[in-house]
Amino acid sequence: MLSMPHLNETAVISDIDPFSREFLADPYPYHEQLRDLGPVVRLARYDVWATARYEQVSAILNDWQNFGSGGGVGLANFHTEGNWRPPSLLLETDPPTHTRARTVMNRVLLPKNLRDLRDGFYRDAVRMVDRALELGTFDAVAELSQPYPLKVFPDAVGIAADERETLLPYGNMVFNTMGPKNDLYQAALAPVDKVLPWVMQRCARGALRPGSLGAEVYKHADSGDITEAEAALLVRSFLSAGIDTTVHALGNALLCFAENPGEWQKLRQDPSKVRQAFDEVMRFEPAFQCYFRTTTRETEFSGTAIGSQEKIYISIAAANRDPRRWEAPERFDISRKTAGHVGFGTGIHGCVGQMIARMEIEALLTAMLERVAAIELAGKPERLMHNTLRAVSKLPVRMTRLH
Ligand code: OVM
Numbered sequence: 001m002l003s004m005p006h007l008n009e010t011a012v013i014s015d016i017d018p019f020s021r022e023f024l025a026d027p028y029p030y031h032e033q034l035r036d037l038g039p040v041v042r043l044a045r046y047d048v049w050a051t052a053r054y055e056q057v058s059a060i061l062n063d064w065q066n067f068g069s070g071g072g073v074g075l076a077n078f079h080t081e082g083n084w085r086p087p088s089l090l091l092e093t094d095p096p097t098h099t100r101a102r103t104v105m106n107r108v109l110l111p112k113n114l115r116d117l118r119d120g121f122y123r124d125a126v127r128m129v130d131r132a133l134e135l136g137t138f139d140a141v142a143e144l145s146q147p148y149p150l151k152v153f154p155d156a157v158g159i160a161a162d163e164r165e166t167l168l169p170y171g172n173m174v175f176n177t178m179g180p181k182n183d184l185y186q187a188a189l190a191p192v193d194k195v196l197p198w199v200m201q202r203c204a205r206g207a208l209r210p211g212s213l214g215a216e217v218y219k220h221a222d223s224g225d226i227t228e229a230e231a232a233l234l235v236r237s238f239l240s241a242g243i244d245t246t247v248h249a250l251g252n253a254l255l256c257f258a259e260n261p262g263e264w265q266k267l268r269q270d271p272s273k274v275r276q277a278f279d280e281v282m283r284f285e286p287a288f289q290c291y292f293r294t295t296t297r298e299t300e301f302s303g304t305a306i307g308s309q310e311k312i313y314i315s316i317a318a319a320n321r322d323p324r325r326w327e328a329p330e331r332f333d334i335s336r337k338t339a340g341h342v343g344f345g346t347g348i349h350g351c352v353g354q355m356i357a358r359m360e361i362e363a364l365l366t367a368m369l370e371r372v373a374a375i376e377l378a379g380k381p382e383r384l385m386h387n388t389l390r391a392v393s394k395l396p397v398r399m400t401r402l403h
Contacts, residue, residue, distance in 0.1 A: 011304045013042045018050070018290065018313060019179045019387050027289065027390070028330075031318035039302035040312075046075060046180060048292070048311040049304075052318035054325035054342075056302055060293055060314055062347040066301075067312065069349060070094045071294030074178030074388075077311060079294070084177065084192055088240065089233040091349070094296075098348065104225055104234060105352045108216045114356055121152050121359055125367035133371060133401045137378045140258075140395040145251035148364055149243060156356065157238045158212020159202045170195050171244035172386075178291060179387025203235040213238065238353070246357050248287035248384075248391035249278075250364060256281050258377045258397050260332045267334055271369040277334040278361050282320075282343030284332045289317040289390045316342050317390065374400045 014037055016030055017023060023030045034041055034052035041050045051057055060067045072078040072092050087093065089101040125148065132143045146168070154164050169191050176188035201207060205221075205228070208214035214235045221231040257264040267277050295310045306312070320341050321329035327336075344351035351357070379396030 011040060011042050012037045013044050014050075015044050016041075017045045018043070018315070019182060019184075021385070024385055024387070025383060027317060028321065031315060031321065034315065035318055035322055035324075040304045040306075043313065046311075046313075048075065048313055049306060050313040050315070051302075052315040052322070054319040054322035057314050057316065057319035058340075058342060058346055060301075060312065061342065061345055061349070064094060064348050066296060066299045067293035068094045068296040069098070069293065070296075071309070071311070072178075073291040073293070075180050075292060075311060075313075076177075077294055077309065079309060084173075084189060085196060086233070088237055089230055090237045090352070091241070095348070100226065101230070101234060102348070102352065104217065104220045105237070107220070108213055108234075109352055109355060111355065113213065113216060114359060117152075117156050117356070118359055118363065120155070121363040122367065124148065124152050125363040129364070129367040129371055133399055136400075137396070137398045140254045140397045141251055141392055142394075144364065145247050145254060145392075145395070149246040149250065149360055152360055152363075153242050153246060153356070154239075156213050157235065157242070158209035158214040159207060159239075163198070166195055166198050167239060167243045168247075170199050170239065171247075174240045175244055175288070175389050176387045182387070184385060184387050199236060199239055200232065202239065203232040205231070208235070241351075242353055242357075244389060245287055245353075246360055248389055249281065249357065250361055251392045251395060252285040252287055252390070253278060253281040253361060253365065254375070254397065255381060255392055255395055256285060256332050258375045258381075258395070261374060261376060263332060263334050264372075264375055267365075268369055268373075271366065273334060274362050274365050274369065275358065276338065278358065278365065279338040279341060279343075280332060280334045280336060283326075283338050283341035284320070285390060286316050286320060286341075286343035287389055287391055288343075290315045290388055316345070368399075371402055372399045373402045 016034060031052055039053055039056045043050050070093055078087060128144055128148050132138055150164055172188045176184050179185055205218050217234045218231045220226050221228050267273055290313060292311050292313055295306050295308055297308050299306050320343060323329055344354045376398050378398040381392045382394035384391040384393040
């Protein structure tokens with residue numbers, strides 16, 4: 001099979017550039033083109049494979065044996081070129097190394113370790129929502145979607161309160177450098193010499209509050225499950241994966257409700273649907289839109305022969321709006337059945353932090369549901385230009401307080 005060259009005659013070559021300004025500004029028409037070109041497409045611009053259909057995206061994410069993460073989950077192949085940081089022990093590894101790291105993180109993030117965080121998350125949410133409501137009209141990114149996760153999540157991880165804003169250029173670096181070495185990549189990487197040492201200092205055992213999630217990771221170093229250096233890397237994964245994702249998921253949630261006021265009213269009528277509503281945000285507008293896998297060997301995929309050590313671009317956002325899978329995918333509808341969306345990924349690398357992310361977003365939305373009668377846009381939202389994240393950088397809104 002693998003040596004049959006005719007297999008590749010069916011693979012469509014496209015000149016779509018998923019990291020061009022035009023694509024990033026409005027990806028959805030391009031997603032449709034990519035999906036319609038075929039189950040797997042060759043991107044001429046980067047000489048990589050791409051898939052945008054739900055069936056293929058979920059198949060690849062559930063096949064770590066053929067589609068590995070050890071080569072990194074960006075465009076660059078770590079096996080042939082270096083990277084600006086030591087690889088993540090979690091994101092950028094395959095079994096058995098991944099399994100060992102994931103088992104530790106699964107234990108640290110067990111519901112019993114997260115339960116006690118809920119009240120604090122809710123108190124901070126109430127405080128920030130009340131402050132925003134006093135403003136009435138405000139930038140929801142500056143007042144809510146940035147400061148809220150930046151307060152509650154690092155508190156939970158256990159790092160000191162000073163200089164936390166450094167986590168924003170760090171996250172920007174982590175996610176933008178998954179793209180090609182364009183201007184977005186270069187600008188994000190510029191502060192690396194200042195930012196990366198700061199992050200690693202904050203991951204040290206002695207820098208973490210006793211009883212925190214970070215300290216829990218180090219307990220697994222004490223028991224010999226992982227080394228001290230591996231514990232630091234796993235704490236780094238919290239700081240890498242836990243800020244931008246939640247900041248932008250919250251921004252996207254607020255944008256969805258500001259643009260679909262009827263859905264906010266629907267949710268107000270039944271606030272117990274808040275979890276379901278957030279899943280629809282994650283389907284409709286996943287913050288982490290795309291990433292890559294690297295083939296570990298020659299493989300046949302959807303009728304196309306793919307060589308070993310080849311990169312494949314995976315569009316989460318396109319899969320989540322594939323009309324082959326979803327009814328009226330362009331409609332933001334908090335009542336729909338969202339099960340199966342890939343906004344948190346799927347398979348062995350599926351988001352390990354989703355419980356804590358959900359707790360954060362649900363606490364903030366719940367505080368809002370108790371206080372906010374209506375949300376409306378008070379100006380034009382500004383889009384963040386970013387290689388892999390879809391988000392707003394500015395979201396002018398007016399929120400009306402419930403009496
Ligand atoms: C990590 C990491 C970084 C970015 C994202 C992510 C979505 C993990 O360093 O482990 O998961």
